[in-house]
Amino acid sequence: MSNPTNTFEILTWVVGPLQTSIYAIACTRTNKAVHIDCGGQAQKVLNDLKTQGFELEAIWQTHAHIDHIAGLPEIAVHSDAPIYMHPADQPLYQAAPQQAQRFGLNLSGGLPEIDHELHDNQQLSVGDLRAQVLFLPGHSPGSVGFYFEELDLLFGGDVIFAGSIGRVDLPGSSVDQMRASLERLKSLPDTTRVLPGHGPATTLGQEKRFNPFMQGF
Template structure:
């Protein structure tokens, strides 16, 4: 997806088919990586294709399939890593997570910046609002770029489904509240999630059983 102002590119990586993103400001050439879950060369290649300098590494959460490429991306770019503090236990346990899922990863470098609800993240002249959406993990967040009607939702909302709530640190009640919150965004908001195809808030309000009824 691209327009005069915004660049959004994605790759699907790893054994769990995780969507990872490069988001950039076309005017300033500043870019971010959202969820460095794998294929660091591919992510950096996407940035290079659009002449983007990666200035931030933004994490929707700290499950292994979203962080496995962090060491390489950090080393290559020197960009600060942003993570919600409630996911620090998962972050620190990345090597153990990797053993469980067959994704080898070394100990991750420490995050540089804390994310919090309502925070504004600058991507050149673009602005992404941090929306705290716990439930799939304790510190899950989404990045809402309202001007371009898009949210990077991590593993909270999927096309026709939602993120798992049977993992350590997951919470069904928090997920219900987070789904209610995200469903309050405008219907035309494009949802770019951590797994599966893109969708929209309006489509999910019509078709997604987890937004339509109690579960």
């Protein structure tokens, strides 16, 4: 990702049969990094971070669907980085084996315990970078986004995609909650760059203009 001020770096991997986008964001002054959505290829994530000189400080989960958590058993073996997740997704997290079976995915090893609960408007940090937790339910009961206001950047999980939104026909999904979450996203600046859980990056301005779901559904 373009970073003219050289204060941060973003690493992106696309993993698994559902082509899930997972990320790490690092503060280049402190070399501290967080991993956002441990959906797979955990060893590659750790190796890539080490190669670039970044220290994994935490794992932040946007939600607990299987394609976003499948790498947690492996990463927990090699790292003691604490895991953050919203408590409303705990039932989904506990049902990970059933989720894996439903989507034909493999979940090797037991899931680690969640270390810290996320809540709306919580302030998080990685090095000098600051993020706000946005509670954005609808795709799942505990979906969140991580909003870096100073960077004009949102890690949105599966709430909004380029031209679409996350599914609302899954267990725990809610059409009404998704509508409310999309309304909340409309309050953010048009210039906000969105890194979603699937597909290409976009901006909220682009989605406000062209995403039909932002116009109502």
